[in-house]
Amino acid sequence: MTRLLASVTGPEEAAIALSGGADIIDLKDPAQGALGAVTPAVLAATIAVVAGRRPVSAVAGDLPMQPEAVVGAVDARKAADFVKVGLFPAARAERLAVISALGELARDIRLVAVFFADGDPDFTLLGPLAGAGFRGAMIDTIGKGEGGKAEGGKGGGGLLAHLSIGALAGFVRTARDLGLMTGLAGSLEAPDVPRLLVLQPDYLGFRGALTSGARGDAIDAAKVRRMAGLVGAGRAAVGAADPVASARPAPGSAAEAAFDRIFVRDLVLDMEIGAYGHERGRRQKVRFSVDALIEKIATTADDIAEVYSYDLITDAVCALVEMGHTDLVETLALDLARTILSDGRVFEVNVRVEKLELGPGAVGIEIRRRRGDFSG
Numbered sequence: 206m207t208r209l210l211a212s213v214t215g216p217e218e219a220a221i222a223l224s225g226g227a228d229i230i231d232l233k234d235p236a237q238g239a240l241g242a243v244t245p246a247v248l249a250a251t252i253a254v255v256a257g258r259r260p261v262s263a264v265a266g267d268l269p270m271q272p273e274a275v276v277g278a279v280d281a282r283k284a285a286d287f288v289k290v291g292l293f294p295a296a297r298a299e300r301l302a303v304i305s306a307l308g309e310l311a312r313d314i315r316l317v318a319v320f321f322a323d324g325d326p327d328f329t330l331l332g333p334l335a336g337a338g339f340r341g342a343m344i345d346t347i348g349k350g351e352g353g354k355a356e357g358g359k360g361g362g363g364l365l366a367h368l369s370i371g372a373l374a375g376f377v378r379t380a381r382d383l384g385l386m387t388g389l390a391g392s393l394e395a396p397d398v399p400r401l402l403v404l405q406p407d408y409l410g411f412r413g414a415l416t417s418g419a420r421g422d423a424i425d426a427a428k429v430r431r432m433a434g435l436v437g438a439g440r441a442a443v444g445a446a447d448p449v450a451s452a453r454p455a456p457g458s459a460a461e462a463a464f465d466r467i468f469v470r471d472l473v474l475d476m477e478i479g480a481y482g483h484e485r486g487r488r489q490k491v492r493f494s495v496d497a498l499i500e501k502i503a504t505t506a507d508d509i510a511e512v513y514s515y516d517l518i519t520d521a522v523c524a525l526v527e528m529g530h531t532d533l534v535e536t537l538a539l540d541l542a543r544t545i546l547s548d549g550r551v552f553e554v555n556v557r558v559e560k561l562e563l564g565p566g567a568v569g570i571e572i573r574r575r576r577g578d579f580s581g
């Protein structure tokens with residue numbers, strides 16, 4: 206189950222985050238940087254206010270990749286349930302030295318490594334992190350922008366401006382296979398939430414989206430509540446049972462009118478596909494068109510939490526394409542249909558996959574499936 210982590214500056218904001226429904230209270234001072242640390246005294250005061258109702262995590266600080274500095278900062282915050290340690294840009298050997306220096310503390314303190322999507326993330330370090338006894342790994346951004354816009358030359362923009370859904374899916378899968386808890390963060394906004402919930406990380410982390418306006422503002426209970434609702438609604442939809450899966454409505458029938466249709470059409474991507482030898486090791490253009498019957502949208506819907514986003518379809522296509530070579534368009538179409546139907550709000554899907562470079566016209570496959578088709 207995906208939880209909501211709220212980054213707060215101290216006991217006052219911790220109380221606000223708790224009242225808004227945050228699952229994890231994370232301490233950081235955004236004025237000091239992406240992982241600006243609060244003092245041990247602020248940490249102690251916050252732990253007292255939270256009083257065991259939620260886990261409390263603390264960041265170690267924006268630190269150079271020097272073992273002594275990082276070990277000292279982590280040790281000073283061992284009162285927290287988790288300590289987040291940033292893997293800032295540095296040579297691989299320097300990051301490895303920090304990871305191995307933390308091995309001893311990892312026996313007593315639950316450590317979470319923070320990769321930065323805009324700070325040369327090296328996911329081959331996941332193995333060494335698990336080996337050193339880290340409990341978790343997450344991705345954040347160093348630059349804090351909004352809506353994917355760059356800010357102050359720091360490479361700002363949200364998480365998805367830096368890493369594709371496919372890359373994030375790979376991170377979550379690899380970390381989970383290593384037994385690490387996983388988190389995703391980085392100037393996340395409401396429309397990012399359903400897209401990231403599909404990956405089923407252990408938590409999504411927020412700060413900027415919980416504030417009342419500008420980045421320097423305090424967090425706001427109503428914003429926390431809204432985001433908590435969004436995380437809760439989205440996670441219920443991922444893999445939820447479909448009560449109507451067994452009753453396919455006839456096209457044009459009254460039953461079909463009980464659904465709405467969402468679509469992504471003519472999405473053309475370069476990818477490796479084909480069973481012939483000459484189709485291997487090269488990319489060719491493939492066009493995807495997806496239509497899906499979804500639960501009827503409420504007449505009052507005006508919030509991303511109340512709708513099934515077409516981004517989920519686009520992301521599913523892109524993630525499959527990124528997985529590498531596929532021999533058959535049929536396999537691709539079936540995998541795509543299966544993925545889209547794993548969301549309980551989707552009743553039926555029509556997938557068309559066309560190779561555009563093999564002849565004078567397009568060649569491909571079109572399939573129609575409903576959720577029940579993939580069970581058993």
Ligand SMILES: O=C[C@H](O)COP(=O)(O)O
Pocket residue numbers: 210212231233345346349390391392393410411412413414
């Ligand atoms: O760990 C989560 C971060 O504090 C997220 O902060 P942000 O939403 O401002 O990027």
